[in-house]
Amino acid sequence: xxxxxxxxxxxxxxxxxxxxxxxxxxxxxxxxxxxxxxxxxxxxxxxxxxxxxxxxxxxxxxxxxxxxxxxxxxxxxxxxxxxxxxxxxxxxxxxxxxxxxxxxxxxxxxxxxxxxxxxxxxxxxxxxxxxxxxxxxxxxxxxxxxxxxxxxxxxxxxxxxxxxxxxxxxxxxxxxxxxxxxxxxxxxxxxxxxxxxxxxxxxxxxxxxxxxxxxxxxxxxxxxxxxxxxxxxxxxxxxxxxxxxxxxxxxxxxxxxxxxxxxxxxxxxxxxxxxxxxxxxxxxxxxxxxxxxxxxxxxxxxxxxxxxxxxxxxxxxxxxxxxxxxxxxxxxxxxxxxxxxxxxxxxxxxxxxxxxxx
DNA sequence: AAGCCGGGGTA
DNA sequence: TACCCAGGCTT
Numbered sequence: 001x002x003x004x005x006x007x008x009x010x011x012x013x014x015x016x017x018x019x020x021x022x023x024x025x026x027x028x029x030x031x032x033x034x035x036x037x038x039x040x041x042x043x044x045x046x047x048x049x050x051x052x053x054x055x056x057x058x059x060x061x062x063x064x065x066x067x068x069x070x071x072x073x074x075x076x077x078x079x080x081x082x083x084x085x086x087x088x089x090x091x092x093x094x095x096x097x098x099x100x101x102x103x104x105x106x107x108x109x110x111x112x113x114x115x116x117x118x119x120x121x122x123x124x125x126x127x128x129x130x131x132x133x134x135x136x137x138x139x140x141x142x143x144x145x146x147x148x149x150x151x152x153x154x155x156x157x158x159x160x161x162x163x164x165x166x167x168x169x170x171x172x173x174x175x176x177x178x179x180x181x182x183x184x185x186x187x188x189x190x191x192x193x194x195x196x197x198x199x200x201x202x203x204x205x206x207x208x209x210x211x212x213x214x215x216x217x218x219x220x221x222x223x224x225x226x227x228x229x230x231x232x233x234x235x236x237x238x239x240x241x242x243x244x245x246x247x248x249x250x251x252x253x254x255x256x257x258x259x260x261x262x263x264x265x266x267x268x269x270x271x272x273x274x275x276x277x278x279x280x281x282x283x284x285x286x287x288x289x290x291x292x293x294x295x296x297x298x299x300x301x302x303x304x305x306x307x308x309x310x311x312x313x314x315x316x317x318x319x320x321x322x323x324x325x326x327x328x329x330x331x332x333x334x335x336x337x338x339x340x341x342x343x344x345x346x347x348x349x350x351x352x353x354x355x356x357x358x
Numbered sequence: 359a360a361g362c363c364g365g366g367g368t369a
Numbered sequence: 370t371a372c373c374c375a376g377g378c379t380t
Binding site: 082085255256 | 360
């Protein structure tokens with residue numbers, strides 16, 4: 001097969017990375033297993049520029065694994081708020097506790113042990129091994145997939161079993177015996193800075209001479225695309241309940257969208273908002289008034305959020321209501337999903353300007 | 359194997 | 370608007 005006979009990429013890649021690689025990323029100084037692990041979890045499906053401020057805040061609060069293992073999930077979710085994929089925060093918490101309980105307070109240094117921990121799959125385990133422990137292991141993240149698919153002309157969508165198997169095989173074959181950490185960082189740097197998805201900078205690429213995609217002029221054909229499926233639209237009602245300049249929030253269930261975060265109470269589908277107020281808050285409610293809502297795009301569906309105001313009823317709400325009251329003074333420190341935070345701030349600001357404007 | 363899970367940058 | 374990003378988990 002042509003792929004097997006193609007020249008190894010490690011030597012050219014390492015030489016290039018010494019000059020042009022990224023050497024000042026926050027998790028590289030120092031690149032401890034703990035810092036590499038946290039960064040890798042944050043970086044799952046998330047761009048470097050997005051992650052950096054979250055990583056800095058996280059490390060300022062939890063500089064060591066021991067501190068994280070003793071923390072509550074709530075505080076971790078506050079630091080994760082806005083980053084998305086909130087199951088990652090839950091898994092991070094669970095893994096930190098497991099490390100304290102069964103790994104003597106350290107991240108394991110074998111691939112199998114790492115992969116048994118929540119939130120750590122094959123690629124993340126490989127990254128922790130190579131970048132954190134300096135041990136030989138292989139990654140296959142989005143960058144490596146793109147570089148390898150182009151260099152070896154692997155056509156087809158990478159999320160099928162066959163292509164995934166071939167790419168992993170190539171990735172392991174290309175991983176050198178020495179300088180594994182530098183190589184691992186180098187292939188990601190190349191993918192992120194030169195071998196980009198759109199308009200790759202082949203003229204500067206150290207692998208261009210032997211790149212199958214480059215020599216055939218078909219860079220844009222690799223990696224293959226998966227067929228897009230239709231994005232459904234979900235309509236959901238949320239309750240807006242005010243009292244004393246604060247709004248009622250409740251914690252969402254740990255699984256599902258926005259798992260574990262605080263949110264405006266969601267009214268179950270098919271249920272009338274007034275009826276819900278009655279059942280949930282324990283008093284007779286009239287017909288709820290609809291406030292302006294919002295739309296939000298997710299990866300796999302579109303949310304049309306409609307807001308039912310129970311404002312007129314709020315005076316009757318007692319302290320027994322399960323939930324959290326958020327206002328301008330404490331909303332910033334709460335674990336809120338981004339669109340809900342945006343909506344809350346907009347409405348609070350709107351009310352503020354109305355009360356001071358006349 | 360396919361669906362689920364966020365938010366934002368980019369074309 | 371559509372795609373995809375330092376993927377992993379669940380069914």
